[in-house]
Structures are given as C-alpha cells and as structure tokens.
Amino acid sequence: MPVLPDLPATEAAIVEMTNAFRARNGLSPVVQNPKLTAAAVAYAKTLTAYKGLSHTADGTTAAQRIDAVRYGHCQIAENLASLLDSRGFTASEYARSAVEGWENSPGHRRNMLLPHVTETGVGIARAPTKEPKYIAVQLFARPVTFKYKFKVVNRAQHAITYALNGKDNTIEPREIVTHTACTPGTLAFNQGVDPIRTFTAEGGAVFAIKPNANGSGAAVTLEAANDSKR
Numbered sequence: 001m002p003v004l005p006d007l008p009a010t011e012a013a014i015v016e017m018t019n020a021f022r023a024r025n026g027l028s029p030v031v032q033n034p035k036l037t038a039a040a041v042a043y044a045k046t047l048t049a050y051k052g053l054s055h056t057a058d059g060t061t062a063a064q065r066i067d068a069v070r071y072g073h074c075q076i077a078e079n080l081a082s083l084l085d086s087r088g089f090t091a092s093e094y095a096r097s098a099v100e101g102w103e104n105s106p107g108h109r110r111n112m113l114l115p116h117v118t119e120t121g122v123g124i125a126r127a128p129t130k131e132p133k134y135i136a137v138q139l140f141a142r143p144v145t146f147k148y149k150f151k152v153v154n155r156a157q158h159a160i161t162y163a164l165n166g167k168d169n170t171i172e173p174r175e176i177v178t179h180t181a182c183t184p185g186t187l188a189f190n191q192g193v194d195p196i197r198t199f200t201a202e203g204g205a206v207f208a209i210k211p212n213a214n215g216s217g218a219a220v221t222l223e224a225a226n227d228s229k230r
Contacts, residue, residue: 002088002132011037011122013095014138018112018120021103025113030140035071036121040137044125047135053080062139072144074182077111079140084133094124098136116183117142142182148203152177152187155210156218161191164201171209189220 012032019029043065050057055078060068062078081098083089089097102108117140127133154160154171161170165185171177185201189209194217199207206223 003090005089005091005094007124009091010094010124013091014122017095017099030120033119033121035069036139039065039069040121040123040139044123044135044137048125048127053082073141074144074147075142077140079108079111079138081136086131088132147182149180150201150205153208160209163188193218193220
C-alpha cells in the first residue's frame with residue numbers, strides 16, 4: 001500500500017520550509033492566513049480535474065480567487081506543483097519535493113523570495129488517479145491594509161522630473177500629485193533640483209519642491225511623514 005500524506009501536516013511543512021528558505025536569504029517569514037489557505041485548497045481541488053497545471057485552468061486568476069474569499073490584497077503570487085509517486089509520500093517528503101522544486105525554478109523561486117509579501121496560504125488535494133498524485137497550491141500576498149499614500153507638491157516655477165521606483169514622473173508648477181503604493185519605494189529627485197535628493201516613500205509624507213533662496217533652481221524637503229506602513 002502506498003504511503004498517503006496527512007494533508008494539513010504537509011501544508012504546514014511547506015510553510016515551515018518556505019520560511020526557512022526565506023530566512024536563508026535574509027527575508028522575514030510569511031504567516032498563514034485562513035482566507036488564503038481556503039483559496040489555495042479550493043483551487044488545488046479544482047486542478048485535480050485537469051491533466052496539466054495552469055494558473056487559469058477554470059478561467060479565473062489568482063487575484064479573482066483571492067477576491068472570492070474576501071481577502072483584500074495589493075500584491076499576490078502563486079506557485080503550483082504536481083507530484084506523483086507509486087510509493088506515496090510522507091508529509092515531509094511531499095513538502096520537501098515541492099519546496100525544492102520551487103526553489104530550483106526561477107519563476108517560483110522569485111515568488112518565494114518576494115521581499116514584501118507578509119502572508120501565505122497552502123492547499124493540497126489528491127487527484128483521482130490510481131497512483132498517489134497530489135496537487136499543491138501556494139499563495140503569497142501582501143494585504144491591502146499595507147497600501148499608503150504620499151504627496152509631491154511643486155512650489156517651484158518650473159516642471160520637475162522625479163523617479164518613483166525607477167519610473168519617471170513629471171510634475172508641473174503649482175501641481176500636487178498624490179501617489180498610492182503597496183510596497184516601500186524609492187523616490188529620487190535628480191533633475192531640476194539642487195541638491196539631488198533620494199527618499200524612502202512613506203505614508204502621509206509630503207515632499208515639497210521649493211525655489212532656492214537665490215531664485216535659481218529648486219530644493220526638495222520632506223514636510224510630513226506620519227502614517228508609514230511597511
């Protein structure tokens with residue numbers, strides 16, 4: 001008789017091994033969220049009816065499936081695995097095979113090492129095959145409550161270009177731009193200001209661009225930062 005794994009124990013082992021992998025790479029652990037777990041289990045069961053693995057097998061996306069369990073998110077990622085062995089698996093054997101497979105796959109590895117995800121959910125289901133075949137779904141997410149807003153205010157007499165996480169933005173004179181972000185970001189003012197300044201974007205921050213005292217060029221100051229979320 002093949003060995004059949006205890007599914008909750010296998011799911012817990014995957015979370016534990018994933019966090020050990022994140023720790024080896026200098027990252028914080030992710031914690032299990034029951035809504036993410038429910039979404040992962042449901043999709044694992046769905047995938048047992050299909051021959052191959054797909055993130056949209058039933059026409060839904062990971063984001064839609066997480067929305068369906070009323071989990072508000074601002075960042076998500078999903079890993080899938082399918083393992084078959086006529087001898088079966090123990091919980092630790094299955095977890096190790098799945099996690100090591102993800103670690104050695106560039107896309108899955110990238111998901112496991114996302115620096116700003118904070119929660120996870122893992123679901124496993126057995127496929128209706130003669131030999132033991134199990135589908136695993138691993139979700140990573142950062143909740144929507146981590147979103148934050150900050151403003152850039154241009155009080156100078158000319159347009160200023162600044163970069164948010166490497167993407168250029170232009171703000172016109174007397175314009176106020178409000179940004180909403182999910183993950184910590186870098187705000188760089190390197191065109192039209194003196195001195196060049198780089199900041200970490202924070203919730204509640206107001207980055208004010210003002211004319212220099214001598215009337216030439218502009219300078220940037222941080223006026224407020226009172227609602228930071230990480």
